[in-house]
Amino acid sequence: MTTRIASCSCGQLRLTCEGEPLRVSMCHCLECQKRTGSVFATQARFPRDSVSITGHTTTWSRQGDSGGTATFHFCPTCGSTVYWELDGAPDFIAIAVGAFADPNFPPPNVMVYEDRMHPWALAAEGLGMERWG
Numbered sequence: 001m002t003t004r005i006a007s008c009s010c011g012q013l014r015l016t017c018e019g020e021p022l023r024v025s026m027c028h029c030l031e032c033q034k035r036t037g038s039v040f041a042t043q044a045r046f047p048r049d050s051v052s053i054t055g056h057t058t059t060w061s062r063q064g065d066s067g068g069t070a071t072f073h074f075c076p077t078c079g080s081t082v083y084w085e086l087d088g089a090p091d092f093i094a095i096a097v098g099a100f101a102d103p104n105f106p107p108p109n110v111m112v113y114e115d116r117m118h119p120w121a122l123a124a125e126g127l128g129m130e131r132w133g
Helices: 031-038
Strands: 003-008 014-018 023-027 041-047 051-054 058-063 068-076 081-086 092-096 111-113
Touching: 014 092, 023 031, 031 041
Parallel strands: 023 111
Antiparallel strands: 003 014, 014 051, 023 041, 041 092, 058 068, 068 081, 081 092
């Protein structure tokens, strides 16, 4: 069985996930754009009983466009949003794909709020590349 670890930037908050994500989605909603500081967010949903959490979190909740509430868990030390819970899906935990820091993580299989997508958001193929490291 595959084990994946997600963490905040400072490493204080860690999630260990057993098995494959049930859904990986790319969200272009305006709230995800504000939350991440990026033009989209990518999340992986895992069954709650396959995720173990260590460390402390601070939470913040907001109502989504669907009317449901999302409760975001972030590290009180470094501020990284690592995971969130959706009141409409209590058996699952959504985890920021970037928190896994794994370029081989499974790609998204669904995209949502594409009507709010920046027109250039997925056009990286033609960009010039700078090499680091």
